[in-house]
Amino acid sequence: MNTFFDDTHIRQILQANDIIDVIRSYVALKPRGKEQVGLCPFHDDSRPSMYVNPVKQIFKCFACGAGGDVIKFIMLRENLTFPEAVRVLADRVGIHLPERRVQEDRSNSPNSNELEKTNRWAAKWFRHNFEDPQTGQQARSYVNERKIDEDIARKFGLGCAPAGWEHLVQAAKRENIPFNHLEVLGLVVRREDGSHYDRFRERLIFPVLDPMNRVIAFGGRTLGDDPAKYLNSPESPLFDKSRSLYGIHTAKDHITHSREAIIVEGYTDCLMAHQFGIRNVVATLGTALTNDHARVLSRYAERIVLLFDSDEAGQRAADRAIEVFFRHHLEVRLATIPEGKDPCDYLLLRGKEAFDEVIHNSVDALQYKWNQTCQRLNQANSLSGRQQAAEAFLELVAQAFTQEQVDAVTRGFIENHLAQLVGLPSEEVRQRVNRLSKQQRTGVTRQRNTMEERWLTLDSHENAIREIVEVLLNRPDLFSQVQQVLDSADEVHSERLKPLVQQVWPWCLQGEDNLAMLTATCEDPDICADITDLAQRGEERGNFEARLKGALERLEDEKPRQHRGQLRQELAYAAQRYGDDVEAALLSEIVARQKPDPRRPGAVE
Numbered sequence: 001m002n003t004f005f006d007d008t009h010i011r012q013i014l015q016a017n018d019i020i021d022v023i024r025s026y027v028a029l030k031p032r033g034k035e036q037v038g039l040c041p042f043h044d045d046s047r048p049s050m051y052v053n054p055v056k057q058i059f060k061c062f063a064c065g066a067g068g069d070v071i072k073f074i075m076l077r078e079n080l081t082f083p084e085a086v087r088v089l090a091d092r093v094g095i096h097l098p099e100r101r102v103q104e105d106r107s108n109s110p111n112s113n114e115l116e117k118t119n120r121w122a123a124k125w126f127r128h129n130f131e132d133p134q135t136g137q138q139a140r141s142y143v144n145e146r147k148i149d150e151d152i153a154r155k156f157g158l159g160c161a162p163a164g165w166e167h168l169v170q171a172a173k174r175e176n177i178p179f180n181h182l183e184v185l186g187l188v189v190r191r192e193d194g195s196h197y198d199r200f201r202e203r204l205i206f207p208v209l210d211p212m213n214r215v216i217a218f219g220g221r222t223l224g225d226d227p228a229k230y231l232n233s234p235e236s237p238l239f240d241k242s243r244s245l246y247g248i249h250t251a252k253d254h255i256t257h258s259r260e261a262i263i264v265e266g267y268t269d270c271l272m273a274h275q276f277g278i279r280n281v282v283a284t285l286g287t288a289l290t291n292d293h294a295r296v297l298s299r300y301a302e303r304i305v306l307l308f309d310s311d312e313a314g315q316r317a318a319d320r321a322i323e324v325f326f327r328h329h330l331e332v333r334l335a336t337i338p339e340g341k342d343p344c345d346y347l348l349l350r351g352k353e354a355f356d357e358v359i360h361n362s363v364d365a366l367q368y369k370w371n372q373t374c375q376r377l378n379q380a381n382s383l384s385g386r387q388q389a390a391e392a393f394l395e396l397v398a399q400a401f402t403q404e405q406v407d408a409v410t411r412g413f414i415e416n417h418l419a420q421l422v423g424l425p426s427e428e429v430r431q432r433v434n435r436l437s438k439q440q441r442t443g444v445t446r447q448r449n450t451m452e453e454r455w456l457t458l459d460s461h462e463n464a465i466r467e468i469v470e471v472l473l474n475r476p477d478l479f480s481q482v483q484q485v486l487d488s489a490d491e492v493h494s495e496r497l498k499p500l501v502q503q504v505w506p507w508c509l510q511g512e513d514n515l516a517m518l519t520a521t522c523e524d525p526d527i528c529a530d531i532t533d534l535a536q537r538g539e540e541r542g543n544f545e546a547r548l549k550g551a552l553e554r555l556e557d558e559k560p561r562q563h564r565g566q567l568r569q570e571l572a573y574a575a576q577r578y579g580d581d582v583e584a585a586l587l588s589e590i591v592a593r594q595k596p597d598p599r600r601p602g603a604v605e
Contacts, residue, residue, distance in 0.1 A: 007517070009097060010071075013086055014516045016093040019057045019070040025211045026077060027299035028256050039298050041077055042066040044291075051536070057516040060532040067532030068525070069516035076525065078212075084113045092212070110181050115238050118181040119207075119215040125171055126159025126205040126218070136160045138223050139204045146268055147348050152275045155250070159205035161220060165197045186234035187218075200231065206267045208239070208285065209249035211296075216244065219267055219285065230267075232286055243292035246270055246283040252300050254279040261301040262359065263289065265308065269343040276352045294330065303331040305362050309342055332365035398433045460554065462494045467551040469497070469504055470538030473515060473531065478548055479508035485552045500530050 020036055023029065029036035029052060040050035040061040049063035060067040066076060074085040090097050110118075130136040130153075139160035143153055161168070169188055172179065179196060182188040188196040203220030210216050217233035233239055245263075247270045255261045262281045264270055273281035284293065289306070297304060335358050337346050347355050397415075415433060419426040468482055486492065492501045507518045515535055522528045541547065 007521075010086070010520050011514070011517060012095060013071065013089050013093075014057065014069065014514070014520060016095060017070050017089045018054070019059060019073070019516075020052060020054050022070050022089070022092075023052055023059060023073060024256070025252070028259075028301070039295075040064060040066065041295065041299065044295065053536075056535065057514075058519060058532050058535065060529075060536050065529045065533065066525075067519075068522070068528040069519040071520045072522075072525070072528055078112065080112055084111050087113050088212070088214075110178065110184060112237055114178075115181055115185055115236065116214045116216070118177060118187075119185055119217075119238065121175065121177060122168070122182075122185075122187055122218070123157055123159065123205075123207045123215045125168065126161060126200075126207070127157055129160040129162055130158055130205075132160075135162050138202075142204055142221075142223055146272075146344065148268065148271055149275060152271050155274075156247075156271060157207045159207065159218075161198065161200035161203045161205055163202035163224065165201065168198045168200070169196050185217075185236050185238070199233075202226070203231065206246065208233070208244060208246055210238075210244065211248055211252055213249050214238070217241075217285075219246070221267070230286065240292070241285045241287050242290040243296055244285055245293060245296060246285055247274070248282050248296070250274070251280055251282050255282075255297070255300040259302040260305065261297050261303070262305045262307055263297075264343050266342065266344070269307075272344040272347050273355075276347050276355065278352065278355065298330055301330065303333065305333045305335050305359055306365075307335045307337065307343055307358070309337055309340065333362035334365055334368050335359055335362035394429070394432060462497055464551040464554040465492055465494065465497050465501065466534065467547055468555075469500060470534045470541070471544045471548045471551070472504055472508055473518075473535040474538045475544045475548075476508045476511075476513055478544065481548060481552065482508075485555050499524065499527055500534075503527055503531065 020029065023036075023038070026041055027038040027050070029038040030048070031037075032051070034053070034055070036052045036054065037048040038050050038052070039045040039048055040063060042061060043064040043066075045061075045063060050059060050061040050066075052059045058067065058069055059073055068076075071082065071085050071089065074080060074088055075082060078085070078088065080088065087097060130139050139158070143158065148158075168182075171177075172182055172188070179188065182196070183190060186199055189199050190196055200218065200220045202224040203222055203226075206219040206221070207215050208217040208219060217236070217239035219233070220231045222229055222231070232241065235241060246267055251261070251274075258280050260280055262273070262278070264273065264281060264283045266283055270281050270283040273279075282297075294304075337343060337358060339346070341349065343355070346358075415429050416426050419429045468486075472479055472482065492498045503518065503522050515531075519528050519531055522531065538544070
């Protein structure tokens with residue numbers, strides 16, 4: 001049980017934060033029966049394996065095993081402690097929580113909640129500078145030159161870092177902002193003498209927010225002659241540039257609605273697209289697209305359009321991005337801006353209609369890769385070189401087929417062309433692709449069977465306990481029947497099940513019927529995963545009264561056998577304690593039964 005918030009606070013947080021709404025901030029969900037399903041954010045999920053139950057307010061992934069309530073989801077997703085996650089969810093819905101009643105045991109490093117508050121303070125300070133008639137004049141002039149209107153500048157919180165070395169440092173001192181927070185976030189830099197100076201100086205500031213609208217970092221565009229045109233926050237506990245996307249906080253809903261995400265390379269490209277009403281656009285943050293970017297976007301989109309300038313660097317970036325996105329259940333297309341323009345300038349020059357046409361004419365990534373492979377084959381001077389190029393594409397095609405990204409007609413077309421290139425019969429190429437696809441599907445199936453295998457090692461007694469837990473998680477009102485056979489959780493001796501029972505029994509005794517309250521107060525993520533797994537299993541099997549009766553009867557039938565085994569254990573202990581004197585051992589054991597020795601394993605009254 002947590003030491004910071006009582007059950008009233010936890011219940012209030014759970015009631016105010018609908019798990020569907022919160023998880024949709026990270027993952028696109030689709031109805032499936034009474035539940036919602038989506039790609040699990042806790043492993044490399046290519047097919048929806050996470051189920052969210054809106055009635056019980058819990059989630060469960062049947063591939064990696066993660067599960068729990070909305071608090072547990074935020075803890076896992078944001079790598080937060082329980083108190084931190086509670087406060088994030090409280091802030092989300094405007095609930096004021098009291099100060100902690102006990103001092104939190106923590107190191108000198110600030111937690112994520114504290115860091116985000118510091119970043120939010122900095123964002124407001126930058127914004128205040130931008131709006132100041134004198135301080136923000138240079139930044140506003142640049143924004144006007146780029147034709148970014150005031151509404152978009154306000155919506156995205158554009159700010160200004162003044163010229164000079166210690167403006168933010170002095171503001172932080174006046175507001176008593178901890179300097180260790182500022183250092184961790186990269187807002188200030190420590191000199192050798194221990195003093196600090198501002199990292200961002202004479203720059204237009206772009207705050208970077210995550211899907212939960214938390215300020216996680218900043219980007220700065222120079223307004224002077226600094227050779228570093230753009231400067232981003234260093235990585236921190238809040239910010240990982242390999243998984244962060246500029247504009248995702250406001251674009252995610254539009255991406256979910258359209259099922260398409262457009263990715264550009266610059267802050268102003270993203271802003272101008274939104275200004276022209278193209279609101280499903282996000283930007284990378286000075287890095288090539290990564291597997292984590294793909295994982296983030298796959299929660300919202302089914303189709304990705306990569307929009308690059310016409311230069312060689314853009315083409316190389318597109319090629320790397322294709323390799324990443326083929327690992328996910330996504331349709332990937334490539335679009336190139338004509339005339340060597342960047343998206344911002346092209347929108348201003350040609351307008352939204354022309355931009356939409358560029359997106360409409362995007363090339364399917366598989367076709368792009370096929371064209372690239374053809375070029376490699378044509379340039380190869382040897383038969384082995386041509387075969388290597390074709391084999392590489394064959395593996396890529398097999399992966400795409402496994403993820404069901406290619407329809408049957410396109411599949412046949414590609415297989416026939418591959419056959420011509422490598423000089424093999426079409427049927428042989430088809431067999432190779434099918435074999436590779438089968439191997440990949442087998443790996444996915446093996447992963448999904450892991451959860452089932454975890455319960456196969458239980459003996460008959462443990463299986464009866466497991467079935468009782470399944471029932472109670474769905475029908476805690478039946479607990480009185482269980483108490484007639486198992487009065488205490490201490491009567492369960494299974495190392496695997498006892499921690500689970502020790503969580504469930506008190507919950508039942510309190511007359512609780514809110515499963516989310518149980519998982520919220522469970523600190524062990526493995527036990528929490530077991531709870532959600534068994535709750536789901538129990539709901540699917542139903543027939544609660546009959547199943548509970550059968551499980552309890554099996555436990556009653558096994559009691560004599562367990563009792564004999566326990567006596568043998570106690571007598572062996574007595575014999576070991578008193579040597580070969582059997583009578584003394586038996587007599588001592590009878591006496592000991594009247595007052596159990598807590599040092600003896602398995603002692604009973």
